[in-house]
Amino acid sequence: MPLLEVDNLEVSFGKHQALRGVSFTLEKGERLGIVGESGAGKSMAAFAVINLISEPGRISGGSVRFDGRDLATLPPEELRKVRGDRIAMIFQDPMMTLNPVLTIGTQMVETLQAHREISFAEARRIAIEKLDLVAVPSAEARFDSYPHELSGGLRQRVVIAISLLCDPEIIIADEPTTALDVTIQAEIMALLIRLCEDTGMGMILITHDLAVVSESCQRLAVMYAGKVIEEGAVNAILQAPQHPYTRGLINALPQMNSRGGLLTQIRGTMPGISELPEGCAFHPRCDFANAACKTAIPELRPLGAQNVACIHAGALKETV
Amino acid sequence: MHLLAFLIRRLFQAIIVMLVISIIGFSIQSNLGDPLRELVGQSVSEAEREVLRDQMGLNDPFFTQFARFIGNAVQGDLGTSYFFKKPALEVILDKFPATFELVLAATIMIFTLSVPAGIYAALHPKSWGARLIMSASIVGISVPVFLTAIFLIAIFSVNLGWLPSFGRGDTVEMPWGWETGFLSLDGLSHLILPAISLASIMLPLFIRLIRAEMMETMRTEYVRFAWAKGLHSKRVWLTHAFRNTLLPVITVGGVQIGTLIAYTILTETVFQWPGMGFLFLEAINRVDTPLIIAYIIIVGLIFVVVNTIVDLIYTLVNPMMKLPGAAA
Ligand SMILES: Nc1ncnc2c1ncn2[C@@H]1O[C@H](COP(=O)(O)OP(=O)(O)OP(=O)(O)O)[C@@H](O)[C@H]1O
Ligand SMILES: [Mg+2]
Numbered sequence: 001m002p003l004l005e006v007d008n009l010e011v012s013f014g015k016h017q018a019l020r021g022v023s024f025t026l027e028k029g030e031r032l033g034i035v036g037e038s039g040a041g042k043s044m045a046a047f048a049v050i051n052l053i054s055e056p057g058r059i060s061g062g063s064v065r066f067d068g069r070d071l072a073t074l075p076p077e078e079l080r081k082v083r084g085d086r087i088a089m090i091f092q093d094p095m096m097t098l099n100p101v102l103t104i105g106t107q108m109v110e111t112l113q114a115h116r117e118i119s120f121a122e123a124r125r126i127a128i129e130k131l132d133l134v135a136v137p138s139a140e141a142r143f144d145s146y147p148h149e150l151s152g153g154l155r156q157r158v159v160i161a162i163s164l165l166c167d168p169e170i171i172i173a174d175e176p177t178t179a180l181d182v183t184i185q186a187e188i189m190a191l192l193i194r195l196c197e198d199t200g201m202g203m204i205l206i207t208h209d210l211a212v213v214s215e216s217c218q219r220l221a222v223m224y225a226g227k228v229i230e231e232g233a234v235n236a237i238l239q240a241p242q243h244p245y246t247r248g249l250i251n252a253l254p255q256m257n258s259r260g261g262l263l264t265q266i267r268g269t270m271p272g273i274s275e276l277p278e279g280c281a282f283h284p285r286c287d288f289a290n291a292a293c294k295t296a297i298p299e300l301r302p303l304g305a306q307n308v309a310c311i312h313a314g315a316l317k318e319t320v
Numbered sequence: 321m322h323l324l325a326f327l328i329r330r331l332f333q334a335i336i337v338m339l340v341i342s343i344i345g346f347s348i349q350s351n352l353g354d355p356l357r358e359l360v361g362q363s364v365s366e367a368e369r370e371v372l373r374d375q376m377g378l379n380d381p382f383f384t385q386f387a388r389f390i391g392n393a394v395q396g397d398l399g400t401s402y403f404f405k406k407p408a409l410e411v412i413l414d415k416f417p418a419t420f421e422l423v424l425a426a427t428i429m430i431f432t433l434s435v436p437a438g439i440y441a442a443l444h445p446k447s448w449g450a451r452l453i454m455s456a457s458i459v460g461i462s463v464p465v466f467l468t469a470i471f472l473i474a475i476f477s478v479n480l481g482w483l484p485s486f487g488r489g490d491t492v493e494m495p496w497g498w499e500t501g502f503l504s505l506d507g508l509s510h511l512i513l514p515a516i517s518l519a520s521i522m523l524p525l526f527i528r529l530i531r532a533e534m535m536e537t538m539r540t541e542y543v544r545f546a547w548a549k550g551l552h553s554k555r556v557w558l559t560h561a562f563r564n565t566l567l568p569v570i571t572v573g574g575v576q577i578g579t580l581i582a583y584t585i586l587t588e589t590v591f592q593w594p595g596m597g598f599l600f601l602e603a604i605n606r607v608d609t610p611l612i613i614a615y616i617i618i619v620g621l622i623f624v625v626v627n628t629i630v631d632l633i634y635t636l637v638n639p640m641m642k643l644p645g646a647a648a
Contacts, residue, residue, distance in 0.1 A: 052547055054539070076553075084550030091548075096541035101563045101639060110559070111549045146639040162549065 002065075003028045003202060004049070004170060008300075009062035009072070011041075011048050011226075016273045018044050018057060020226040020281075023300050023307070026170065026219070031196060031203040033213030033234065035249070036223035037270050042206045043092070045223065046174050048072075049204070050083050085115040088163035089172040093179040094155035098147035104131075104158055105143040111165050130161040134191060153184040157191070164195065170202040178208070189216070210253055214238055222246050225270055225281035232306025242308040244286050280310070288312045330631075334624045339390075341620035345613040346389045349399075398617060399610030403603070408614035412596055416618075417498050418488055419588070419595035423580050425515035430522050430577075438530025439562060442538065454531075457524030465583060469517040469590040476513060484510050486592040514591040521583050522576050529572055533565040540564070567638050574630025578623045 002025040011019035064071040108127035131139035177185040248266035268285040283289040441450040477485035489510035491499040501507030585597035603611035
C-alpha cells in the first residue's frame, strides 16, 4: 500500500470547484512532480493534502489516505500532529513565509516543541544542526537573526531547515525556487534532492518545469483546470504521453523534442474555475476533440503503466 | 547609538511642536480679554492704565512680547492665574494626578477589554458573540460621551446607589505631593464610572481596529506556514497573528490615547472630577487667560511625550524597524 494515496480530491469555493478531482499516489521515499499551467490548482492540491484550505474554500470530496488514515476527515488535533511532523511543507515565496517579528530560532524551536517533549536547549541544538545541514553559514548566529536580516536564498534554506526539523516522511515543496534568483535556483533544487536521497524522505515537488521533474522525480502528475489528467512514472509518461495536453506540454519543450520535430505551443488558454466548459475541460484546445468530449467529463483510468483522463487515450497511440 | 539619534531628533521635533503651540497660546493671550482689567479692576483712570500698560510691556512690538513670553515659558513661568492668584503652571500641575489616573484607568480598561474582544471577533467572525460585539461597538461609537456618563450615573449612582457620581473620593499622599486615588477603596470606587465613560469612547474603535488587523494577519503566508508547521491554535493566534496585529494597533492606538486627554474635559465636567479638564472649562468661563494657555501648553507637552513613548514601544515590538528617524 502506498504511503500517501490521494483519491479524487475536490475543493470548492461556494459553487465553484477549484479542484475537480486530484488523484495520485506516493510510495515511501518516492518523489512526485506535479506540473501544470499557472492556475491549474497545483498549490491548492498541495494545501488540500494537508487539509489546509483557507475559508471560504473547503474539501468537498475525495480522500487523502496517509498511513491508513484519511487526512481530509481527520479531527483537527490529529491533523495538527501530522502537519510539520510527518508531512512538512515549503512555500513558494520565502520572503513571505517567515514571521517578521520572530527570530529564526523561535520559529524553529516552536516547531519542535509542538511535536516533541523537548527542552529549549535540546531544540536549539537540533535547530542549529538542521541549519548546518542546509548549509546556512554561521548557523549559531543565524539562530538569533530576524528574517529581514537574511537574503531570499538564505531564507528559503531556513524554511527548508524548518521543514526538516521533525524528520518528516514527506515534504511538499510548492515551487520552492521560483521566487529566487536564477543563480541560486539550481543550488536550492539540488539541496532538496540531496536531502531526500540522504534521508529517504518522500517529496511532492510542484513546478512549472517538466525538465526539473524529469531529472529529479520518479512519478509525475499533470494537472489541468483543477484536475489531474495524467499520472504515472515519469519515464513512461515522457516517452509515451497519453493525454493530448501532456503531449502538448512535452512538444513545447526543446529538451524533450528529441525527434527534432517543430516546437509547438498549445493554442488557446486554460479556463478559470468559473468559466469551465461542458465536458472535458481541455476540449476547446484539443485537436482530437469530438462530440463526446463536449458532454462527458472523462475519469482518470488506468492505461498501461499510467492513469489518463481522456476518452481518446488508447486510440491516440497510433497518431503519435 | 540609534537611541541617542532618535532622542535628539525627537527633541528637535518636540521643540518645533511646542513652539507652534506657544504661538497659539500667545495669540490667545494677546486677543482674549484685557489683562489690565483683570488685574486692577475698573476704578483706575485711563492715564494710569497707559502707564501700567507701558510698564507691563503691553505696548512693546509683537515680537518683543512673544520673545518675552517664550523666555518666561521656558523658565516654567506661564503667567499668574487671575482667579487663583497663583502661578498658572502650579495650579495646573496640582490637578495633573487626577487627570493622569483617570486616563490611565481608562487606558487599562480599553486594553484589557478590546484585545480579547477584538481577537475573538476576528477568529470567529460568524459567531453570535462576535456579532454581538460588533453591533454593540457600532452603538458605542455613535453614543456621545456625556450621554454614556449620564446613563451610568442614573443607573449605578441614582438607582442602585452602588457607586459615587462625583469627585475623587479619598486620596493618599505619595512622594512629590502626588495625590493618588488608586490606593484607597473610596478613591477606586470614585474612579470607576468616570473611567468607564472615558473608555467607552475609544473601546469600540479599538475592538474594530484589532479585529480588522487580526483578520488581515490571519490571511498572511506566515500564519499559513505556522499552521503547516503543526503549531497549536493558541500559538498561531497569539504569537504569530496577534504579535503582528499589535504593530498597526500601537501606531493608531497611541494617537487615540492622546486624544483621550481632550475627552477628559467632558468626562471630568460631568463627574466633577477635580482634574485639568474640569479646571480648563472653569478657566474658560472665568476668562482666566494664563490658565487657559498653561493648559494648552501642558496638554501639548503630554501629546509629544505620549507619541514618543508609543514610537519607542513600536520599535521594541517590531524588529524590522530601526528607531524612526534614526536610520542613516
Ligand atoms: N480564495 C480563492 N477563492 C476562489 N478561487 C480561488 C481562491 N484561491 C485560489 N483560487 C482559484 O483556484 C485555482 C487554483 O489556484 P492555485 O493557486 O492552486 O494555482 P497554481 O496551479 O498553484 O498556480 P501557480 O502556478 O500560479 O502557482 C485558480 O484558478 C484560482 O483562481
Ligand atoms: Mg501555486
